[in-house]
Ligand code: 5GP
């Protein structure tokens with residue numbers, strides 16, 4: 001964000017405002033963490049703040065401070081529409097265009113409020129009045145920290161706000177294993193510890209609260225549904241609706257499964273295809289300079305980052321996997337020379 005833009009936002013927020021915080025569909029730790037950190041901060045600044053997510057978030061994020069303030073558009077449409085209508089300022093966190101908010105897209109598009117984007121995805125859409133869009137960062141949570149710091153308010157970051165920011169940083173970096181080659185990420189993390197967070201506890205709350213079904217689904221996916229194509233340095237897992245039903249699938253249970261493909265030596269591209277009601281979720285991950293954002297965009301009309309991207313496919317599970325496997329020869333050279 002340009003300094004002049006930040007000055008514009010600071011002066012906009014000088015008097016108490018009605019603010020709505022929004023994030024993307026299928027919200028993850030960074031989406032919820034950044035939204036709730038911003039909620040805590042803006043409340044301290046004296047604004048009237050609501051948080052709206054398009055659809056429910058997974059249970060392993062429900063421990064977060066301020067979580068009870070969240071409205072779910074899918075389930076509480078009237079309340080959400082009223083918040084959109086009333087809002088003078090709308091923060092758009094962890095997504096790069098209004099096409100990422102599911103059924104909330106139209107009402108948000110038509111909202112009269114000033115829209116402020118804070119995000120780390122490539123190619124932001126021209127849907128916002130102010131844009132704080134930075135790719136080279138761990139997470140939107142880190143950018144929320146930067147934003148608060150830019151407003152001169154790091155003193156207002158307390159233990160609860162810090163816990164939200166930390167949760168987003170660890171979930172978007174796989175606990176500091178990717179998208180984290182930045183000195184600044186660790187300086188910010190150090191400050192979060194200074195604010196009193198218990199990082200070990202947060203890690204347990206996020207990663208050690210699986211249901212038995214989720215753990216068994218992971219085991220099944222790896223032992224029965226993993227295909228490794230060494231020739232193309234690629235591994236993929238495909239899960240049908242019956243597979244998910246068998247393990248009593250709950251929102252969030254397939255999160256992180258895709259990463260296991262990358263843990264095989266020599267594998268540079270990993271994919272997970274999982275069947276939901278009427279849609280196949282495509283999750284892509286890669287190592288080094290191989291961009292899954294390009295593949296998600298070109299073949300599945302999705303997007304994301306260089307090393308983590310996603311999309312929805314409206315073809316069958318078999319057709320979706322076939323498209324993926326058939327494009328691999330075109331990328332063989334790139335997949336062989338990843339650095
Ligand atoms: P995941 O595989 O965890 O669902 O998503 C990985 C990354 O890609 C996330 O940063 C997410 O925001 C982005 N992403 C996931 N699905 C989509 C999609 O349908 N469209 C776009 N543009 N980005 C997506």
Ligand code: MN
Pocket residue numbers: 030031094120139140172
């Ligand atoms: Mn993110």
